[in-house]
Amino acid sequence: MKAFGFLSFGHHSINGQDGPDAGQVLRDSLEIAKVADEIGVNGAYFRVHHFAPQGAEPMPLLGAIIGATKRIEVGTGVIDLRYENPLHLAEEAAALDLLSEGRVxxxxxxxxxxxxLRGWESFGYKGEAENGSDIAREKWQLFLAAIQGYGLAQAAPLELQYPQMYQPGTPLPIFPHSPGLQKRIWWGSGTRATAEQAAKDGVNLMSSTLVSEADGSSLGELQAEQIRVYREAWEDAGHDWTPRVSVSRSIFPIVTAEDQELFGTFATSKDQIGMLEGATKTTFGRTYAAEPDVLIEQLKADPAIAAADTLMLTIPNQMGVDMNVRILDNFAKHVAPALGWIPNTEGPVVG
Known part of the structure; x- marks a missing residue:
């Protein structure tokens, strides 16, 4: 494990009485990221959901974090392509990458x-597949072409251009363009098949917080197999750079009596099996909460953590800045070094 960061789901209260409201959660997220940057935490990542009291539009928050920090990587886990205009997303991603000097x-x-129900249709996007997988794939391919700099529109006749910059019919790419951005794009995968496709597409792998599979193996074992398939497919594809792989876990180091009181009851002894989208057996990861020496042994025994280079800690964002900073600081001081962590002193881990 070279790097670790935090993954926030951005949960907030709708009425302001059951926890922080959306505005407070966004401000808290910025403050957590600023302190995490000082600690040397490698990344600040945010989930994206729609029609739910969680984080939705990540770009304003990511931009704010970039402007307020020096080294920490910022990102998402993950943006739902079914709801996106791929060319607009490509422009935003390129601008964010340029502003951050590659910290994306x-x-x-x-x-x-x-x-x-088919919420992407309310955003104006329609497809045939019940789960929207067809439009997601189409948008993904267009997004990749856009960030790679391919021409996706044609220059108008000269008399219609303002200013007159191109010969009519010239292929036009989106602007801005950020060279190397594809090396900082990750595909969020919950299956071996999508992990293999991510390798063929030439992007990093962000293994999901769950796996759409249940055969009695642990989440770590299933993800380790997913990572193996991904890396084999990457080698077969002949890409000329080394990709990154991340996994996420819920981890609460117990260092003090107060930590025990706050987090001691969070621990679960094993992964959970459930149903996703009504029909798919799914393995959900357990929650770790223990003293550092116990956590170190538990996490070392997780084959997916051993296979990945980046570990994302899912944080209870509703508990506020101080509590989440405590979790990150405890992990950085008492657990991460034993797992091979490289503190962030210069910028994102590459390759």
Whole structure:
């Protein structure tokens, strides 16, 4: 494990009485990221959901974090492509990458189940597949072409151009363009098949917080196999750079009596099996909460953490800045070094 960061789901209260409201959660997220940058935490990543009291539009928050920090990587886990205009997203991603000087880890995918029934249709996007996988794939291919600099429109006749810059019919790419941005794009994968496709597409792998599979193996074992398939497919594809792989876990180091009181009851002894989208057996990861020496042994025994280079800690964002900073600081001081962590002193881990 070279790097670790935090993954926030951005949960907030709708009425302001059951926890922080959306505005407070956004401000808290910025403050957590600023302190995490000082600690040397490698990344600040945010989930994206729609029609739910969670984080939705990540770009304003990511831009604010970039402007307020020096080293920390910023990203998403993940943007739901079913809801996106791929060319607009490509422009935003390029601008964010340029502003941050390469401190981006933008995770995208088909997306997870949402409260809304075919909610992407309310955003103006229609497809044939019940889960929207067809439009997600189409948009993904267009997004990749856009960030790679391909021409996706044609220059108008000269008399219609203002200013007159191109010969009519010239292929026009989106602007701005950020060279190397594809090396900072991640596909969020919950299956071996999508992990293999991510390798063929030439992007990093962000293994999901769950795996759409249940055969009695642990989440770590299933993800380790997913990572193996991904890396084999990457080698077969002949890409000329080394990709990154991340996994996420819920981890609460217990260092003090107060930590025990706050987090001691969070621990679960094993992964959970459930149903996703009504029909798919799914393995959900356990929650770790223990003293550092116990956590170190538990996490070392997780084959997916051993296989990945980046670990994302899912944080209870509703508990506020101080509590989440405590979790990150405890992990950085008492657990991460034993797992091979490289503190962030210069910028994002590459390759």
């Amino acid at each position: 880890a933008l995770g995208v995918s088909r997306g997870s189940p949402e409260p809304a």
